[in-house]
Structures are given as structure tokens and as C-alpha cells.
Amino acid sequence: MSRKVCVVVNSRANYGRIKTVLAAIKKHPDLELQLIVGASALLHRFGNVIDIIRKDGFEPNAVIYSIVEGENLTTMAKSTGLAIQELTSQFENLKPDVALTVADRFETMATAITASYMNIPLAHTQGGEVTGSIDESVRHAITKLAHIHFPATKKAAENIIRMGEDPASVFITGCPAIDICKTCSRELTADLFAKYKGVGPGLDPMKPYMVVLQHPVTTEFGEGFQQINETLEAVRNIDIQIVWLWPNVDAGSDDISKGLRMFREEHNPDNMHFFRNFSPEDYVRLIGNCKCLVGNSSSGIREGAWLGTPDVTIGTRQSGRECAENVIHVHYDRNEIEKAVRFQLDHGRYASDHLYGDGCTDERIADILATASFNINKKLCY
Secondary structure: OOEEEEEEEOOHHHHHOOHHHHHHHHHOOOEEEEEEEEHHHHOHHHOOHHHHHHHOOOOOOEEEOOOOOOOOHHHHHHHHHHHHHHHHHHHHHHOOOEEEEEOOOHHHHHHHHHHHHOOOOEEEEOOOOOOOHHHHHHHHHHHHHOOEEEOOOHHHHHHHHHOOOOHHHEOOOOOHHHHHHHHOOOOOOOOOOHHHOOEOOOOOOOOOEEEEEOOOOHHHOOOHHHHHHHHHHHHOOOOOEEEEEOOOOOOOHHHHHHHHHHHHHHHOOOOEEEEOOOOHHHHHHHHHHOOOEEEOOHHHOHHHHHHOOOEEEEOOOOOOOOOOOOEEEEOOOHHHHHHHHHHHHHHOOOOOOOOOOOOOHHHHHHHHHHHOOOOOOOOOOO
């Protein structure tokens, strides 16, 4: 009898970080894929990720609406609680043998709490990593709720074990996002930008461009408007096409979006186009061919290492995360940001670094899920 694995996907980043595992579970003879899609993955303003999921051949067993409007600390906490309520009903209906949750977002916490209180074994990817923001606390809390761990790096695995987790439950698998970096063609097509529409003047993917993606930092709530203005003022002085992705749904997203809209209306830049989302493969092509990636997304550190993409990481959101040499860290300061971006543009691409995996994570995780033994009675292992 196949083991039922329920995967919960809640955002564009979630999907890119677990897509190859979904495919591996789906084709594994001893596993049955159950898929729940929710939160910002259902919303138009975050790119209708569910449409991409369905186009890729994954039909959700259930969808859950759990995002409370407002993008502030209160609504983020309420969204977590609402997701727990909705997931409880879906887990009761689907009766999975194991739930798989991704990384460290507030929606991920909802999956972990729900599974734990329903005696459903929990598997967790990307645990043990070190960063800034509330993500740091959420990630380690999920580690303590999880029964099987799929860290991306050796250091992350060591951190999990140092938290008292059973070494036998920790498997260094790499990050599934690297699978896409390894397998998909990085060849650009002339319609890469046109097919995702967005807002702003037309850009030519065959000409040099850089990518900017800056999310709110929840532990610095209220400072996002000023922070994004520093980035805007830094990049406006650089003569290059700019692909700008809208921020995620975390508390403070409205401040970031407000800053972007005000800048666009006041300056009407002729080299800057704003997009909601790209498919996982097109996102790899996007950053795999850009001259520099700027902001605070972990993709510049994770996928960027494999792709050799020059990256400028701004602020505290990725503080402490393992990095390859392609990354420069800067503060929220326009002069510092501009100087680092110009350095990276002059430097060009870096050698590929396999810090976050070898591109073979998907089948590795599926095989472990099919054969592992789960014990929901946890204890400290020091």
C-alpha cells in the first residue's frame, strides 16, 4: 500500500523549492502525492502560482484561503491561525501518512503545528539554516516539531543535531531548487518578459539587465518604506535594464509596495519593469542570465551559488546564511548598495558552487519518504 505524502504549497517561493520533489513523489511506486495549495499561492497579486502548478501537471487535492488582508504583524498572526483551522479539516479528510513542509515561513509554521497536534509525522526541508528576521525562530521551531529532516547542507544538518534532534532522522539531501538549476535550459527566449506582462516599459531579455527582489523584514516592521527607497535611489543611478519583482505577503509588504508605486509614479523610469511572478524554470533563466541580483531573497544565495550569479544582499534578512563567493552583503544604504552593484557588474559571473546541493535532491527525498520509519514520540538526543 502506498504511503500518502501530503505537501502544502503556500507561495511562489514554496513552489520553486519543492516542485521537483512533487514530481518525484508522484512517480514513486510506493508513494501517493497529496497536494494542498493555499495562502498567497492562490492570489492574483502574488502571481497566481496555482495556475502554474496546474499547468505543470499537479492538481491540488484541496485549496485553502488563509491570508487576512493588511500585511501587518496582526494579520500575519491571524493568517497563521486561520491556516491551522483550514489545514485541520483537510488533514482530517485526506488522512496523510506524512506531511511535508517547506522552509520557514508563517504558513509553514501552520502546517507544522497542525500535523503535530494531529499525530501526523512531519518532514521538513531547509531546516538548520541561519538567517535574520522571524524566519530564524520559525525555522527552528519547526525543526523541533518535525520527525524527519532534509537539510540542504552539512552545516545545517549539524545545527539540527545540536538542537537535540536524533541524528538518524537527519538526511543531507541538498535543496530541491538546485534540481531545477541543473536540469532546465538557461537559454533565454525573446518573449521571456512579454509573456508575464507586468507593469512598465518593455524590456529586451537579449540586452543586459539586473533583477531586484526585496521583501519586508518582519522584525523591522515599519521600516520597509525607508529601506526600499534606499534601494531605489541606488539602482536608479545605474544605466541598465531592471527587472523588479513585487515583494511577498509578509508583514510590511504594503510599505515596500507603496515605495515602489510612489517611485514609479514620480520618476516614470524607462528602464524598470515590475513583475508578479515567473515559473520556477523561467526564474532560473531570469537570474541565470542577469548581470546582478539585488535585494534580500535567498535565491541569490542558494540558486545564485550554483548559477554563479553576482548577488548583492541588502540588510538583515539573510544574516548568517551560508554563502558562496558570489554574494556581497550591504546595509540599507544607497551609496553602499550602488557601490556593491557596480562592483558585481564589473566582476561578472562567478564559478558555480554546489554549496546547496548537487541537483539530485528530488529522488533522494522521495526514496527516504518511502522507506523511513516515523516515531511521533520525540525526545532530546544529546
